[in-house]
Amino acid sequence: MYKYETHLHTFPVSKCGRAEVEETLNFYKKEGYDGIFLTNHFLDGNLNMPKDAPYLERINFYFSDYEKAKELSNSIGIKVFLGIEISYKGTDFLIYNIDKEWFSEHPEYIDLKMSEKLTLLRSAGAFIVQAHPFREAKYIDHIRLFPRLIDGVEVINAARKESENKLADIYATEYNLIKLAGSDNHRGGQKKLYDNGEELKKLAGIKTEIPINSVEDFINIVKSGNYSLFYEEKR
Ligand SMILES: [Zn+2]
Ligand SMILES: [Zn+2]
Numbered sequence: 001m002y003k004y005e006t007h008l009h010t011f012p013v014s015k016c017g018r019a020e021v022e023e024t025l026n027f028y029k030k031e032g033y034d035g036i037f038l039t040n041h042f043l044d045g046n047l048n049m050p051k052d053a054p055y056l057e058r059i060n061f062y063f064s065d066y067e068k069a070k071e072l073s074n075s076i077g078i079k080v081f082l083g084i085e086i087s088y089k090g091t092d093f094l095i096y097n098i099d100k101e102w103f104s105e106h107p108e109y110i111d112l113k114m115s116e117k118l119t120l121l122r123s124a125g126a127f128i129v130q131a132h133p134f135r136e137a138k139y140i141d142h143i144r145l146f147p148r149l150i151d152g153v154e155v156i157n158a159a160r161k162e163s164e165n166k167l168a169d170i171y172a173t174e175y176n177l178i179k180l181a182g183s184d185n186h187r188g189g190q191k192k193l194y195d196n197g198e199e200l201k202k203l204a205g206i207k208t209e210i211p212i213n214s215v216e217d218f219i220n221i222v223k224s225g226n227y228s229l230f231y232e233e234k235r
Contacts, residue, residue: 002034003230004212005205006083007094007131007154007182013040013065015048019188021068025076027189031203034211035079037218038066039094039182043110044117045087055107063100081215085131088114090140092131093150094182095121097215118149127219129180132157133171134164145171152178152222156231158202159184178222181205181229191234201234 010024011017017040019027028036041047042062049061066082073080084095091114102124103109109117118128129152133145153172156165158181172179181204191199208227212218221227 002208002211003032003205004208004218005033005036005183005185005203006129006180007039007085007157007184008036008083009040009085009184009186010038010065010069010188012048013062014186015041015046017048017186019186019190021065022072022076024185024188025069025072025078025080029076029078030189033078033205035081036069037081037083037094037096038069039083039085040065042084042086042095045085045092055110056104059100059103062103079212081212081218086117088144090135090137091133091144091146093118093146094129094131094154094180096127096129097219098124098126114144115146115149118146122149122151127151127215127222129154129178131182132160132164132168132184134167135160136164147171147175147177150177152180154182155179156181156204156229157184158182158204158231159186179229180222181231199235202232203234204229204231206230 009017010021043058049058069080086093086095098121128150130150131154153168155169155172183203191201193199206227207230208221
């Protein structure tokens with residue numbers, strides 16, 4: 001069995017990240033993962049750089065944590081794949097199979113509305129997963145769903161409530177969308193202290209029988225259905 005993280009943030013690229021790349025990779029290695037997808041917040045999300053900085057400067061900064069992770073991948077012994085979390089007012093999508101080169105050549109991306117972004121990214125070969133679609137939070141005005149413009153749904157997000165995940169699962173089933181799970185981990189191996197006083201590390205992801213060696217492998221495997229979802233709480 002091979003374990004993969006599909007939804008992961010690091011500091012400094014994600015402003016809300018609490019752990020740097022090296023610490024994060026070491027944690028996943030220790031936990032026995034074969035690989036991780038680093039899905040930091042993109043230029044339209046919680047990127048740790050002012051919005052008025054030049055587009056290419058922001059792109060270079062965006063990919064710097066991924067490049068760092070790629071460099072450390074061999075010495076730590078964990079595979080690193082690229083993912084990108086794009087955002088519109090708290091409605092988030094995980095994008096797989098689009099790289100730095102594509103974004104460098106498409107600065108028009110940033111001014112499109114979300115439905116246009118999803119359409120453009122898909123035409124460029126993206127595999128798109130709506131992250132935590134039923135998340136409710138103070139900063140989210142309303143829930144937005146894009147069932148016709150995505151490939152999959154994050155039906156287990158380890159950072160969200162069970163009821164929100166349950167609704168996401170129904171959403172995926174009824175629209176015949178691929179089901180994924182991820183941790184939305186912002187703090188490497190550091191545990192979070194919950195309101196009830198419990199200190200927990202919640203992890204979710206996918207398990208496969210054959211190893212994933214590329215983003216294309218990942219897409220083919222989840223499309224074929226030869227994988228399972230997992231969710232665990234560590235005290
Ligand atoms: Zn975040
Ligand atoms: Zn996230």
